[in-house]
Amino acid sequence: MDLPTPFRFAYQPGVVRFGADCTADLAAELATQDIERALVCCGESVGASPVREAVETGLGDRHAGTFAGTSAQKALVEAAGARERFHETDADAMLAVGGGSALDVAKAAAVLIASGQPVNEAAADVAETGALTIPDDDLPPIVSVPTTLAGADLSQVAGLAATPESGGVDEPVGGGISDPKLMPTALFYDPLLFDHTPAGVLAASAMNGFDKAIETLYAANATAISDATAIHALRFCRDSLPELGGGTDDRDVLREAVAGIMLAQYGASRPDGSTLSLIHAFGHGLTAVSDVQQGAAHGAIAPHALTYIFEQTDGRRGLLADGFGVDSDDPAETADAVVDAVARVRDGLGLPARLRDTAVPESGLDRAAKITHEDAFMANAPPGLNTTEAELREVLERAW
Incomplete structure (x- = not known):
């Protein structure tokens, strides 16, 4: 525990x-x-x-x-x-x-x-x-x-x-x-009201909101209060969000998705700072060098960003596993299962799995890595994650 x-x-x-x-x-x-x-x-x-x-x-x-x-x-x-x-x-x-x-x-x-x-x-x-x-x-x-x-x-x-x-x-x-x-x-x-939002807009925005719950759990300034709401947010989102990719008129699915994103936000923006971290910093870097939509950028980078975190730190993978319903006592298996769960949500939303399939140019990856490394959200990175610009560039290359 x-x-x-x-x-x-x-x-x-x-x-x-x-x-x-x-x-x-x-x-x-x-x-x-x-x-x-x-x-x-x-x-x-x-x-x-x-x-x-x-x-x-x-x-x-x-x-x-x-x-x-x-x-x-x-x-x-x-x-x-x-x-x-x-x-x-x-x-x-x-x-x-x-x-x-x-x-x-x-x-x-x-x-x-x-x-x-x-x-x-x-x-x-x-x-x-x-x-x-x-x-x-x-x-x-x-x-x-x-x-x-x-x-x-x-x-x-x-x-x-x-x-x-x-x-x-x-x-x-x-x-x-x-x-x-x-x-x-x-x-x-x-x-x-979400019935009237175009399916593509809803799906792309959902990835951005979903990642707030992920980052709130491993942020350096995480608390037991925000842990609780973030875990429950993931429980709602892991099943409902993949149903949004092709559009849905299922009111129960929309109710779960809206509740999940609402909980993902709770405590993420506070007077003492935000819990947003590496994924959102990557999002800022990628949108700075292209016209890529924030949710599409998150979808392509999130699994790779998590893999990078788990390579260097625990990343509170046990709490993430609770949110995604992962049952494993092996730390490596747990990390792989969490990354797979995030990718399944991304794929269900119909978002690109690779940066090359978005508006991000390969020529912009160096600058995106620099902007990411300098982003204010990097201050909330998980304890023990000592990033370098070169490592962030490598993560972007994997996502490309």
């Missing part, structure tokens, strides 16, 4: 509502939190789908208006547009609907609303420091209604991009923000 080690678990998640049609309770939850009028923040596709109608109906007279201008770019100009709409509608809360991009834009908009900073100055700050300055003042409450499985919602971080349209930079610059005030005050996990 992997005995718990001493830890401090400082975590303040928002209220979580889970269940079919739980968005019907949006108005009631907002009333409990003294939120009068919420601005719905979403992308164009969600804005034209039945998801928007369900959310706006659930809000009732607490629906201030809708901003359907977010995109995968997560641009500051989008956040500035949401801010303008927020003031136009006299809203007092941001309600993000859709994938991680909608939530990240809503978080950035909340920061801009509180700071009042012009978008060109905000873009210049991102170019200089990689982040927006979080004001001391309270931010507008943020509410989340996810429709993908990437696991960006139960989190206090957000990614963003400063683009030339902002007037503050000459070329696109990526950045991010992290602060406990960015944790949503309420999150609604309604499995019925």
